[in-house]
């Protein structure tokens with residue numbers, strides 16, 4: 001029997017809600033999974049992509065992840081992984097750095113055999129490039145085979161990549177597809193093959209209400225998939241339906257029913273009643289010891305007859321949603337990321353963009369043509385996990401400010417203005433330093 005942990009969507013480096021504690025939480029969750037692997041003496045940790053939240057993790061994110069992988073290596077447990085859409089760089093990948101240090105194996109079309117199972121990998125592939133895929137995997141001579149990959153797959157909801165098609169076309173018969181990208185865990189069968197998402201290990205969005213965890217997959221004649229939870233920071237969800245005469249007192253008292261110490265408190269207001277200043281509720285929760293408090297007043301959204309429901313509790317979400325609706329080409333999204341969200345210091349944005357446009361045009365003269373429709377491969381978040389990599393919290397700038405101030409926002413706004421610090425640029429480690437690659 002070969003028993004492995006299947007995890008993914010770790011999103012190390014995500015400073016959610018702009019608080020450093022949240023950034024630490026994502027790394028801590030990864031460490032918990034690895035310690036479970038060591039305690040449970042599994043044969044391998046299989047990672048289905050998005051180890052990092054974006055393609056420019058800071059040096060401390062890289063070092064923190066390194067120390068977790070070292071713990072795993074000391075226990076002689078291999079770390080087998082693929083590259084997800086959030087962290088993908090254009091050339092060498094962060095995973096290659098860890099592989100060069102003997103701490104990881106980047107799975108590919110050749111089998112990596114652990115016990116009685118051959119593991120294969122397929123990195124995230126943008127939609128426009130999927131037609132060319134051949135699903136040509138080298139043969140193995142063990143009892144079982146699993147493919148690890150990253151994307152939104154049918155038959156799961158929101159799937160834009162057909163897992164059944166991969167199974168039909170693959171040169172190797174798989175017992176399981178171990179997937180990342182969709183942060184909601186799930187498993188389904190396609191004929192004899194299990195297709196399963198492990199889910200994220202920390203809440204990368206307030207829409208991830210369920211407890212977080214990972215899969216344990218055992219290959220032993222048949223394939224068995226079970227789940228185990230990960231201890232994460234408390235999120236307190238308070239959904240208040242106000243009556244006609246009710247107001248802020250009612251909301252506060254509902255929040256007061258919960259122990260919010262060190263928690264992320266997410267308050268949603270619906271129904272009738274008086275207008276409410278979200279700040280007063282957020283202050284109340286913070287006074288009670290909450291780490292973060294966010295209030296979304298759905299009544300304001302309803303009054304504005306908005307067709308889509310966007311959570312303005314996190315302006316990053318709102319911006320990511322709008323960018324997604326624009327249906328930009330991959331190249332345009334790349335440039336948007338540089339201008340709005342990346343950690344490029346303001347003073348360097350113009351030069352960086354000029355350089356990027358030149359590179360893009362050299363690579364492919366058509367790269368700046370608009371995508372056919374919103375929701376093409378350029379969409380780097382959205383349904384996938386609600387937090388596009390473009391929504392990197394350390395950026396912000398005019399677009400974020402517009403979305404935050406120009407919409408009927410339910411948050412205070414004032415505490416959410418991302419700090420656009422030129423200093424941050426200095427903290428950026430380029431992989432060039434490590435691998436000599438060209439990013």
Ligand SMILES: [Mn+2]
Nearest residue numbers: 009050181385
């Ligand atoms: Mn993800």
